[in-house]
Amino acid sequence: MNQRIGVYLCRCGANIGGVIDVSAVAEYVRSLDGVAIVRENGFMCSESGQELLVNDIKDHGLDRVVVAACSPHLHEETFRMAAVRAGLNPFLVVVCNVREQIAWIADSGQAASVRAQSQVAATVARVGYQREIVPERVPVNPATLVVGGGIAGIEAALRIASAGYGVYLVEQGPSLGGHMAQLDTTFPALECGACILTPRMSAVAHHPGITLLTMSEVEAVAGGIGNFTVRVRTNPRSVSPELCNGCGICEEKCPKRVVDTGHNAGLGNRKAIHFPFAQAVPFVPVLERSDCLYFSTGKCRLCEKFCPTGAIDLKEKEVFREIGVGQIIIATGYSLFNAARISQYGYGRFADVFSALEMERMLSSIGPTGGKVVRRDGITQPKRVAIIHCVGSRDRNYHEYCSKVCCMYSLKFARQIMEKTGAEVFNFYIDIRTPGKGCEEFYHQLQEKGGYFIRGRVAMVMEAAFTVTEEGHLIVQVEDTMIGRTRRIPVDMVILSPAMEPRGDAVQLATKFGLSCDVNGFLSEAHAKVSPVATMNPGVLIAGCCQGPKDIAETVAQAGAAAGQVLATIARGEVVIDPVRATIDADHCCGCRICNDLCPCQAITYDGERKISKIITLLCCGCGTCVAACPSGVIDMGQFTGDQVVAEIEGLLRTRSGDTTHGI
């Protein structure tokens, strides 16, 4: 091969240049076959770096380019577009990651430099086998799937639908609303949560462009950006939304009463068949089969007997449907940390220890207590209330991260409890974190109104009284780090502010949609700063607390951003298919069909007439399973062809005199 390869070594300020001896790498690379030019540069991604590349390609007639810089996830696109400007096919440019994979993790500069030499040599060897590719373009299906019917999902669905495109909104529960529907007021303006949320819920229900699928979950996803096929399972509600007139007789007649662990967070009771809550959308009851007498004993059927419209269907079965969409927004929200795990705080042990969601329901005027703040006995008003911040957050035993919203909702509780009961309220905090418009002001107001603040992580909540004044109270034991002493504060009620944590099924969800989870288990965005709602799987976007703890305003902003990206893709009308796809050499396929069943994307079909297997490019996810399995070795993976991979390995193993470690 007579090639002219240009190699560009980026120092990335001190990121690479401070660790790797870039000049030594340059000197080594100059000796490699086919290398026409080697350049060192401070910031290759900058305008001047890109211009250098463009001019060299033109002036020196380069036909292959290697850029040794950061992860290709960050700037592969940047360098390839620069090559296009110079008239070179973008796939003849390969990025070698010497920052994240070498400089940032190296034990010493020496090892990093040796390893960088091997890595760049490998890329130089590979780039010779890169081929010009003109990627396939496919039209985008303008329909969008939104998973999760909380505020994030609602917002995203409404925005896309209002632009005139179809949305499928899939919600696991019986109603839209999510966690926000449980909140009484929102901080810092103490604005009624329902007044903001419920009109949006009903807008979703009435929007002709939105197909709302409650009681539903995504079973499987196939395809890629532009053309996903999604299989959705709808679980039986046992009440027909078409026939139900919302009269509520079924709920009234149902003899089975259970603790409402759903909407009311364990406070108060509900029936086995019940409306999810007063403003539920759709306003149709749900029969919880695990609670229902008929399903446990085979007798009862009172709801069915009394329903005036014959809407009860006890034989209803789950329904599966296949939906075709171009893009997907995941907005599945969070779970609340189970405060009982920190047993010394007494949740689940002491009646008067409440979790934040229980408190939200208690403060709600349409909640189980009608908005009255009372102890677990349902009557007594508390005179002294403790609010414990950071329960499960900022705690290495549970979640090291800050859950971001707990300070503000704790202050909101303090304010509301003081106003409703006149009780003394003690906030036990580590640091008060109140960023955001109007939040610090809210904190100051509370201090002026006489809220108490004690800085220190609570050791435990106990019933054991040490003095007469402590008798009959819950005692909060804490080290007050402001005065450097241990204090014991007797109270009547304790509210725990638990962490927001990833949903229990976050990993399965990520697997299903081809996403990854971060170290805390939340879904990972493509880039924390410049691509916060896209993911590594093109066409799948994330919004709201499934990505990490955040408040309502931030959630809505993310949902809007995700919707905007979806609309931009729809407006473009077509998407470029990533060329990392498998292809079968039709002339040499023996038709053994081994690959057919192995394909996890069902992308391989069998052509009975020609007796060969064929790959449907659109469905291929580029995993490489078929490539490895093909006994004739005739399946090729774009960008990972046999000759490319072998050349890369040979380049990596090329040894310099005296060095056999390759820096690994």
Added chain:
Amino acid sequence: MKYAYYPGCSSETLSSGYEVSLQAVSHLLGLELVTIPDWNCCGATEYMAVSRLASYAVAARNLALVPEDCHTVVASCSACFLNLKRVEVVMTDYPEVGEKVNEAMAAGGLSYGPGRLQIRHILDVFLRDIGLEHIQEQVTKPLSDLQVAPYYGCMLVRPTSCFGQPEYPVGMDTLLGALGAVPLDFSLRGYCCGGHLPQIKADTGFEIIHRILNNAEKEGANCIAVACPVCQLNLDLYQRDVNLRYGTNFEFPVLFFTQLMGLAFGLKEEELGLDLEAMTGGRLLGEARSQHDTSGYPGDGEALGGNREEIS
């Protein structure tokens, strides 16, 4: 299962009831305890205050004497457990200290290679290695008439706890439950018993003991279970002094959890050293059991729906 066993000084004197009952129930459960030959005092809390290096060497000598074929050392006293564990951790994490300790032991022709042994408390061995299921199989006389305050004290669960939260450990609760007894939600379970304070500063020491006994009484306990000789000593021996000082009338049998295991396994009181306590636990236990009230523990059935969960 074979374990090296470190009895500790108090096993021969104040807490011989612990030793006797431990041996009896271990035998029934098929636990082979090989006493470390020529073991010495672990250094207790005093030596640490005098000379750290000497205290490490004193404790490490016991580890050096552990027979080759044993990989786990079991202690019954919480302070012994902590001291042995501490020297193992220190020698592993700070090799320079380990060298000095070995230098000191070399005078006696001994050495210890850090990381060789696991140091565990006997309660942990019962819970994890023997298992509740196997323990339950041995129960012939369930302790259903006992409302037990499980008292862990401080050294068993600090700085690291293998029984749940250091402030609210629960491992012994599950064991007591398996014996048929009712373990109570007892807030001060992980509090210090006062250690040697009753001898050094009686006012503070007795106040601490009074709090613990008071908490046990408020929770409706008719028995206190302990896992450490000093806890037993303080809660048991000083009950009379506390009663005199605070005008209370505590009469708790304060028993080692191994004694309760023995009772549930159908062993006789004298086989379990139940006549050796200051408050004569055997007599008090008899009284407690005859007065047992079955009306149950208050606190359930709240009007707003319970948040009460099983503690596990």
